[in-house]
Amino acid sequence: QVQLQESGPGLVKPSQTLSLTCTVSGDSISSSNNYWSWIRQPPGKGLEWIGYIYYSGSTFYNPSLKSRVTISADTSKNQFSLKLSSVTAADTAVYYCATVGDNISFEYWGQGTLVTVSS
Amino acid sequence: QSALTQPPSASGSPGQSVTISCTGTSSDVGAYNFVSWYQQHPGKAPKLMIYEVNKRPSGVPDRFSGSKSGNTASLTVSGLQAEDEADYYCNSYAGTNNLGVFGGGTKLTVL
Numbered sequence: 001q002v003q004l005q006e007s008g009p010g011l012v013k014p015s016q017t018l019s020l021t022c023t024v025s026g027d028s029i030s031s032s033n034n035y036w037s038w039i040r041q042p043p044g045k046g047l048e049w050i051g052y053i054y055y056s057g058s059t060f061y062n063p064s065l066k067s068r069v070t071i072s073a074d075t076s077k078n079q080f081s082l083k084l085s086s087v088t089a090a091d092t093a094v095y096y097c098a099t100v101g102d103n104i105s106f107e108y109w110g111q112g113t114l115v116t117v118s119s
Numbered sequence: 120q121s122a123l124t125q126p127p128s129a130s131g132s133p134g135q136s137v138t139i140s141c142t143g144t145s146s147d148v149g150a151y152n153f154v155s156w157y158q159q160h161p162g163k164a165p166k167l168m169i170y171e172v173n174k175r176p177s178g179v180p181d182r183f184s185g186s187k188s189g190n191t192a193s194l195t196v197s198g199l200q201a202e203d204e205a206d207y208y209c210n211s212y213a214g215t216n217n218l219g220v221f222g223g224g225t226k227l228t229v230l
Contacts, residue, residue: 015152049219104212105155
C-alpha cells in the first residue's frame, strides 16, 4: 500500500513562494511507472490539478498555473516537491499529493495540508 | 482548459438509486476512456471510486457504477446508504499529458 504525506509551512506571505514536500512510502518514485501529482482545493471549492512529475523525471503542469509552478523530485529521500511562486490569497487551499498510475486515475492520496496566503 | 460540468447537488432516499452526470467535450470525456470518479467526505482526502469509466478499485462496493455516452460520463449509486452522503468529483484525461480536468463537484444528500 502506497502512503503519501505532505509537509511544509501552513502560512505563506503574498508574493512569496509556497513550498511543499510529499514523502512517499510503499513505492519508489524513481522506479515505479507512476505520475507523482499535486492537486489543490480552495476552502469550500472543487479540486484543481496542479501538475506531475513522471518517474523518468519529466514534468507537466496545468496550463493555468504553468508560469508559477515547479515540481521536482529527490529520489534519495523518495520525495517530490511543489514550488508555487508569486502567491496571492487565491492560492489559499488544501494541497494534496497523489499517485497516478497507467490507468490515469488518482489512486493514492495524502491527507492534505492547508496553506494560507496572508500577511 | 475548462472544468467538466457536474450538477451542484443530487439527492435520494436510502435504498434508491442516484445518477450524477459529468459533461465534458470531444477533447476530454468524449475522446478517452480515462474518466474517474472520487468521493470526498468533509475534511477528508478524496477517494477513488471508479476509474477507466466503469472499473471499481478493490474494496469499492458494487453499488457504485460508471458509464459514458459521448461527451458525458455518469456515476450511479444504487441502494443508497447514509455513508454515501459526500461530495463526488469526476476527472478526465485531456490528452497531451494533461491528466487533470476535474468537474466542479456534486454534493450527494441521502434524505
